[in-house]
Structures are given as C-alpha cells and as structure tokens.
Amino acid sequence: MSAPVIAAEGLTKTYGSLTAVAGIDFEVPPGESFGLLGPNGAGKSTTMRMVGAVSSRSAGTLRVLGLDPDTHGPAIRSQLGVVPQEDNLDTELRVRDNLIVYGRYFGIPRRTCATRADELLEFAQLADKARSKVDDLSGGMKRRLTIARALINEPRILMLDEPTTGLDPQARHVLWDRLFRLKERGTTLVLTTHYMDEAEQLCDRLVVVDHGKIMAEGSPSALIRQYSSREVVELRFGSERNAPRRRGSRERRSASRCCPTGCCSTRTTARRSSSTSPPRVCTPPRAWCGAPRSRTCSFGSRGGA
Amino acid sequence: MTTVEPMTASALQAAERPQRFGALYIAEHQLRAMRAYGWTIVVSSVGSPLVYLLGIGLGLAAFIDQPVASGPAGPVDYVWFVAPALLVAAAVGVATEEFTYVVMAGFRWRRIFWGMNASPVSPEQICSGLVLSVAARMLFTTAVYYALVVAFGAVGNPWAGLAMPFVGLLAGLAFGLPLLAYSATLTEDGGQFAVVQRFIFTPLFLFSGTFYPLDSVPVGLQWIGWISPLWHASELGRQLSYGSTPGGWPWVAHLAVLLVMAGVGWVLARRTFVRRLRG
Numbered sequence: 132m133s134a135p136v137i138a139a140e141g142l143t144k145t146y147g148s149l150t151a152v153a154g155i156d157f158e159v160p161p162g163e164s165f166g167l168l169g170p171n172g173a174g175k176s177t178t179m180r181m182v183g184a185v186s187s188r189s190a191g192t193l194r195v196l197g198l199d200p201d202t203h204g205p206a207i208r209s210q211l212g213v214v215p216q217e218d219n220l221d222t223e224l225r226v227r228d229n230l231i232v233y234g235r236y237f238g239i240p241r242r243t244c245a246t247r248a249d250e251l252l253e254f255a256q257l258a259d260k261a262r263s264k265v266d267d268l269s270g271g272m273k274r275r276l277t278i279a280r281a282l283i284n285e286p287r288i289l290m291l292d293e294p295t296t297g298l299d300p301q302a303r304h305v306l307w308d309r310l311f312r313l314k315e316r317g318t319t320l321v322l323t324t325h326y327m328d329e330a331e332q333l334c335d336r337l338v339v340v341d342h343g344k345i346m347a348e349g350s351p352s353a354l355i356r357q358y359s360s361r362e363v364v365e366l367r368f369g370s371e372r373n374a375p376r377r378r379g380s381r382e383r384r385s386a387s388r389c390c391p392t393g394c395c396s397t398r399t400t401a402r403r404s405s406s407t408s409p410p411r412v413c414t415p416p417r418a419w420c421g422a423p424r425s426r427t428c429s430f431g432s433r434g435g436a
Numbered sequence: 437m438t439t440v441e442p443m444t445a446s447a448l449q450a451a452e453r454p455q456r457f458g459a460l461y462i463a464e465h466q467l468r469a470m471r472a473y474g475w476t477i478v479v480s481s482v483g484s485p486l487v488y489l490l491g492i493g494l495g496l497a498a499f500i501d502q503p504v505a506s507g508p509a510g511p512v513d514y515v516w517f518v519a520p521a522l523l524v525a526a527a528v529g530v531a532t533e534e535f536t537y538v539v540m541a542g543f544r545w546r547r548i549f550w551g552m553n554a555s556p557v558s559p560e561q562i563c564s565g566l567v568l569s570v571a572a573r574m575l576f577t578t579a580v581y582y583a584l585v586v587a588f589g590a591v592g593n594p595w596a597g598l599a600m601p602f603v604g605l606l607a608g609l610a611f612g613l614p615l616l617a618y619s620a621t622l623t624e625d626g627g628q629f630a631v632v633q634r635f636i637f638t639p640l641f642l643f644s645g646t647f648y649p650l651d652s653v654p655v656g657l658q659w660i661g662w663i664s665p666l667w668h669a670s671e672l673g674r675q676l677s678y679g680s681t682p683g684g685w686p687w688v689a690h691l692a693v694l695l696v697m698a699g700v701g702w703v704l705a706r707r708t709f710v711r712r713l714r715g
Contacts, residue, residue, distance in 0.1 A: 134440045135440075136440060136443065183554060185553055185713065185714060196443045196447050197443065197444040198444055198447060198448075203447070204558070205455050205556040205557075206444075206448045206450070206451040207447060208554065209447055209555075209556040210443070210447045210450065215551070215554070219546065219550050220546075220551070221465070221548050221551075224468060224472075232464065232465040232468060235464055236454060236461050236462075236552060236555035236556065236557050237453075237454060237556060238452075238453025
C-alpha cells in the first residue's frame with residue numbers, strides 16, 4: 132500500500148464569516164484519479180487552491196507529498212501541474228512558446244523545455260499549431276494546450292479545475308481521451324467537475340461536495356449503485372406554446388445523471404412559469420438518476436400561463 | 437506501506453532553482469512577450485528622441501535668446517538644459533505604459549499572473565520579474581536616447597553623461613513602482629489609467645522643470661517639482677551633463693528622494709502582489 136500524496140484532515144477555509152470549506156477529510160494515493168464533484172460554490176476550487184499551495188488554510192491539516200503547503204509552497208508547486216478553470220495562456224506568445232516559458236518557471240533548461248514542448252504538442256494533438264497564435268485556437272484546443280502546459284514539468288499530480296466546462300461534446304471527448312491516457316500512465320489526477328458523466332469517465336474515486344462539506348464518497352459505480360434509481364421523472368410546467376411538443380409522457384435518453392446534493396437539479400426539479408400553472412410540484416428525487424434514462428412530463432396551461 | 441519521503445526530497449530539490457532564479461524566469465517571459473510589440477518599442481525609442489531633439493534643439497532653441505540655465509562655468513545651451521529632462525521623461529513614459537495596462541492584463545485580461553502563480557515562483561518573484569523586464573525596456577530606451585543626445589551635441593560632458601541612462605531608469609522606477617503598487621490593486625480598468633496619463637504624468641512632465649527651471653514657475657506650483665521624480669532625475673542628469681547649478685539642491689538629495697520613492701513603491705508593489713495572488 133502506498134502512502135497518500137495528498138492527505139487532508141479537517142481542512143477548513145473561511146473568508147470572514149463565510150465558510151467556503153468546512154472541515155473535510157480525504158486522502159489521495161499515488162496514481163489514483165480523484166474527483167471533487169459538486170455545484171458552483173460548493174468549495175471545490177477553494178480546496179484545489181489549498182492543495183495547490185496558493186491559498187493558506189484556516190484550520191485543519193493538509194499534506195501534499197508529505198509537505199505542508201503553508202510552509203513548502205514552492206516545493207509542492209514544483210511537483211504539480213495545474214489546469215485552471217479559466218484559461219490563462221499568454222495570447223502574446225505562440226503556442227509552442229507558451230509551453231517553453233512555462234517550463235522555465237520550474238527551472239527547466241531551455242533545451243529540455245523545447246524538447247518537451249514538441250512531445251507535449253504531439254500528445255495534445257496540436258503539433259501542427261505550434262507556430263499559431265493562441266487566439267487562433269478553438270476552445271477545446273486551448274484546453275488541450277493548457278493541459279500540455281501543465282505537464283511540462285512532468286508533474287506527480289495533475290490538478291484540473293472543471294477541465295471541460297464550456298466545451299462542446301466532441302471537444303470534451305477528445306479531452307477525456309487525453310486525460311484517460313495520462314491516467315493509464317499512472318499520473319495522479321485530481322479534478323473538479325459538475326458532471327457525473329465526466330467523473331464516471333475519469334475518476335477512480337470521488338467525493339461529492341456541497342456547502343463546503345463532503346456529502347458522499349466512493350467510486351463512481353458504487354455511488355451510482357448506492358444512490359441512483361433507474362428512472363427519474365422530470366416535470367415541467369410550461370406555457371401553452373411549448374406544451375404540445377412535450378405533452379404526454381415520453382422517454383428521453385440522456386447521459387446526464389443527478390447527484391444527491393441536487394447539483395444537477397435542472398433535470399429533476401419541476402419548474403413553474405406562472406402562478407396560474409397547475410399546483411403540481413415534482414420534488415427532486417433523493418436518489419441519483421443512475422440509469423441513463425428519464426421520463427419527462429410537461430404540463431401546459433392555457434391563457435399563456 | 438511505501439512512504440512519500442523520496443517524493444518529498446525530490447520536491448524540495450526541484451524548488452531550489454525557481455526559488456533562486458524565479459524573478460529572472462518571469463522577466464524572460466515578459467521580454468519574450470514584448471517581442472509581440474517589439475517594433476513599437478524600437479520605433480518609439482528612436483523616433484521620440486529624434487522628434488524632441490530636432491524640434492527643441494534645432495527649432496525652439498533658435499528662438500530663445502536669453503540663457504535659461506547656468507552651470508558652474510556660466511550659462512549653458514538650451515538643448516543641454518532640456519535633453520536630460522527629455523531622456524528622463526521617456527523612461528517615465530515607459531513606466532506609465534508597462535506598469536498599468538500590462539498589470540491589468542496580467543491579473544485580469546490575460547490572467548497570466550495566475551498561471552505563473554501556480555508554478556514554484558512566488559508572488560514577490562512575479563512582481564520582481566515584471567519590474568526587471570520593464571527596467572530592461574527603460575534602459576534600452578534611455579540608452580538609445582542618450583546616444584542621440586550625444587549625436588546632437590546636447591550634452592556638456594559625454595563621459596559623465598554615460599550615467600544618464602541609469603538616472604532615467606531610476607526615475608522610471610521612482611515613478612513606476614508606486615504606480616505598479618496601485619495598478620495591482622485594481623480589479624478593472626474604469627479609466628484610472630487614462631487619469632494617471634492625463635492628470636498625473638502630463639502635469640508632472642510640464643511642471644517639473646522640464647522645459648524651464650523650476651524656480652521660474654510661481655512658488656505655489658514649485659511643490660509639484662519637489663514631489664516629482666521627473667524633476668529630481670532631470671536635475672541629476674543636468675549635473676552629470678554640465679555640473680551643478682549655483683544654488684541648486686545637492687545631487688545626493690535628488691538621488692535620495694528617487695531611491696526612497698522607488699523603495700517605498702517596491703515594498704508596496706510586492707505586498708500587493710502577495711495579497712492578490714495568495715488570497
């Protein structure tokens with residue numbers, strides 16, 4: 132058994148009276164792909180910032196590679212690759228130069244940076260864009276470049292904060308493929324995501340976080356088994372104009388699943404567009420919609436309700 | 437159970453170079469990024485002194501009959517008087533450009549400071565690296581300026597004047613580092629940088645004894661010169677060029693004011709970077 136590369140106990144972060152992370156415990160062994168799943172504001176990114184040694188904790192203990200991030204920030208960061216939520220590539224540099232200058236921050240010689248940059252551009256399927264301007268890349272390409280940049284120091288831990296948010300389905304799948312290859316190579320991955328399908332694709336184990344606390348923990352398949360039902364009923368109370376298309380019940384296939392914290396509640400919460408809509412409310416199911424199937428019933432109301 | 441000790445040891449070792457040279461790596465990045473507008477830098481560095489020295493040295497000076505300034509050996513040419521101030525103003529102009537929009541771009545528009553922040557370099561090193569790169573640009577600008585000043589015969593003692601580019605650099609830092617500290621606090625550009633350009637840099641340029649001696653302006657306006665790094669650096673440059681003006685401030689006083697301004701700005705800027713990036 133391997134000692135954990137990340138170990139958090141009672142990890143807490145407060146900003147004044149706001150508690151962003153409320154005493155969470157978790158461990159990540161080397162080579163594991165570990166996910167933090169939860170809605171916006173759950174405390175995922177704050178946790179990532181503390182693990183990434185760029186934000187000090189308010190309470191609890193945290194060790195990354197056996198070191199305290201508050202006292203050994205540079206040493207920890209030298210072993211991390213970080214893919215932030217928002218791209219922060221340098222648009223005034225060419226694609227390849229972005230990798231080279233970033234490698235220099237880790238004290239890597241220029242020649243080594245150049246060699247690794249070429250290898251990583253191949254890995255990220257961007258070799259033909261090496262001389263392009265960053266602004267000319269698509270959103271998916273920019274994410275892949277950011278991942279390539281995060282790998283320039285051959286990190287022991289790759290941290291990805293919502294890596295596929297804002298990407299189209301095809302770009303997501305290309306990105307998943309690249310991350311899956313890293314996982315196969317034994318790179319420790321720590322990622323945050325809103326999406327259960329992404330967690331299922333990439334994570335060996337995950338914690339579901341909401342309001343700064345861990346609500347559930349386990350492997351994606353175990354969590355689905357434990358919390359999901361095969362079907363979810365989705366009721367919408369819409370206007371007359373939209374109602375006929377959805378009238379009656381019909382099944383719709385979907386890859387989305389819902390988490391017990393309600394982070395995916397758009398698919399499970401009945402919405403009313405008017406006070407004159409029928410007072411029929413569908414409560415969000417307590418269990419996840421683990422089966423890739425949901426039943427949608429729409430209720431139209433007359434008079435532009 | 438395997439331990440993490442080997443990983444810990446290699447992490448500590450890997451951090452050694454970035455902890456020592458991090459600021460240089462940041463400066464290297466910034467200088468590479470400047471190549472994107474490298475032609476602008478070269479053209480403005482050469483074009484600006486050409487225009488000013490031609491316009492003032494050959495144009496305006498021809499209409500000035502009375503000497504406006506004196507050195508230890510008596511009255512001096514107007515272009516001798518004005519050249520050090522123009523050189524200093526060029527460095528301050530670079531600072532005004534690089535310590536405003538570039539800082540906003542780093543924190544907000546391009547967010548590259550956040551990318552740097554995730555690497556082993558520290559916020560203080562990010563700040564220092566930025567300053568180093570801007571200092572390099574200022575020194576390039578003032579060196580080109582000085583070469584043209586010599587070519588135009590606008591310096592009394594060309595050998596002593598060799599220190600003038602460094603005086604310009606110091607002026608740029610004395611003005612620019614407090615400005616950097618301020619820029620780093622801003623989360624969006626609501627026109628503050630335009631205000632700095634129009635209502636701080638321009639008045640300082642006009643009322644800091646650039647084109648005429650400070651004691652020739654009303655006493656009520658002379659304080660602008662006293663707090664202006666432009667005036668202190670211009671006076672230093674003039675002393676290098678043709679010696680001390682009788683009754684003027686000693687060069688040590690000018691140098692001390694510039695060093696204090698730059699030093700205070702330096703401390704504040706580093707603190708602001710830490711607060712912003714480690715929040």
